[in-house]
Amino acid sequence: AQSVAQPEDQVNVAEGNPLTVKCTYSVSGNPYLFWYVQYPNRGLQFLLKYITGDNLVKGSYGFEAEFNKSQTSFHLKKPSALVSDSALYFCAVRDTLGGVGGYQKVTFGTGTKLQVIP
Amino acid sequence: KAGVTQTPRYLIKTRGQQVTLSCSPISGHRSVSWYQQTPGQGLQFLFEYFSETQRNKGNFPGRFSGRQFSNSRSEMNVSTLELGDSALYLCASSLTGGNNEKLFFGSGTQLSVL
Numbered sequence: 001a002q003s004v005a006q007p008e009d010q011v012n013v014a015e016g017n018p019l020t021v022k023c024t025y026s027v028s029g030n031p032y033l034f035w036y037v038q039y040p041n042r043g044l045q046f047l048l049k050y051i052t053g054d055n056l057v058k059g060s061y062g063f064e065a066e067f068n069k070s071q072t073s074f075h076l077k078k079p080s081a082l083v084s085d086s087a088l089y090f091c092a093v094r095d096t097l098g099g100v101g102g103y104q105k106v107t108f109g110t111g112t113k114l115q116v117i118p
Numbered sequence: 119k120a121g122v123t124q125t126p127r128y129l130i131k132t133r134g135q136q137v138t139l140s141c142s143p144i145s146g147h148r149s150v151s152w153y154q155q156t157p158g159q160g161l162q163f164l165f166e167y168f169s170e171t172q173r174n175k176g177n178f179p180g181r182f183s184g185r186q187f188s189n190s191r192s193e194m195n196v197s198t199l200e201l202g203d204s205a206l207y208l209c210a211s212s213l214t215g216g217n218n219e220k221l222f223f224g225s226g227t228q229l230s231v232l
Contacts (some may be wrong), residue, residue: 032217032218034220034221036221036223041225042225043122043208043210043223043224043225043226044161044208044210044221044223045223046220046221046222049218049220051218090160090161094217094218096217099174099217100173100174101173102217103166103168103173103174103215103216103217104174104217105151105163105166105174105176106151106163106221107163108153108160108161108162108163109160110158110159110160111160111161
C-alpha cells in the first residue's frame with residue numbers, strides 16, 4: 001500500500017528566507033511523486049513531479065524538490081520565499097506497483113499551510 | 119483551452135437528501151477522478167473513471183457513486199446525505215490517467231449539509 005506524510009500542519013517563514021515543506025512516502029515499488037499548491041478558494045495546481053532520473057526536480061514559481069530514496073523523502077524547497085507563496089501545499093504519490101491494470105490511484109498528504117511573513 | 123469545470127460552485131442540502139455534482143474535463147482528457155477535501159484530512163480519493171469505466175475506487179460507502187459519459191464528462195452522486203459529507207469536492211482530469219501524468223483540478227464544489 002502507498003502512503004504519504006506531511007509532518008507539519010503549518011510552516012512559517014520570513015519573506016526572503018529559504019523555505020522547506022517536508023514530505024515522506026511509503027511505496028511497495030518505486031514512487032512517482034508530485035507537489036501541488038492550493039490558493040484560497042481554488043483547486044489544486046501542479047508544481048512539479050519526480051518520475052525518474054535527476055534527484056533535484058525544478059518546477060513552477062521557482063520551487064524545487066529533492067528526491068531522497070534512502071530517506072524516502074521528497075521535500076519542497078525555495079531559496080527565497082515570497083508573500084505570494086502563502087498557500088496550502090500537498091505532496092502526492094503513486095506507486096509503480098499495484099493498482100488496477102497498472103493504473104494506481106493518487107494518494108495525497110494532509111497538506112501543509114505555508115505562511116510567509118512580510 | 120478551457121480548464122476543468124465543476125458545477126455548481128456551492129450547494130446547501132439537508133440530511134437525507136441526495137446531490138449530484140458535475141465535472142467537465144479539459145478537452146481531450148479521458149480520465150476523471152474525484153476527491154473529497156476536508157480540513158485535517160487532506161484529499162481523500164473517491165474514484166477514477168476512464169472511457170466510461172470506473173478504474174479505481176477509494177474507501178467510501180456505497181452512498182457515493184459516479185459515472186462518466188461518452189464525452190468524458192463525469193457526475194458524482196451522494197445519496198442520503200450526512201452531516202459529515204460536508205466538504206469541498208474536487209474533480210481532476212488527465213489525458214489517460216497514467217501514473218506519471220499530472221492532474222488538472224477544477225475549483226471544486228463546496229457542499230454544506232445542514
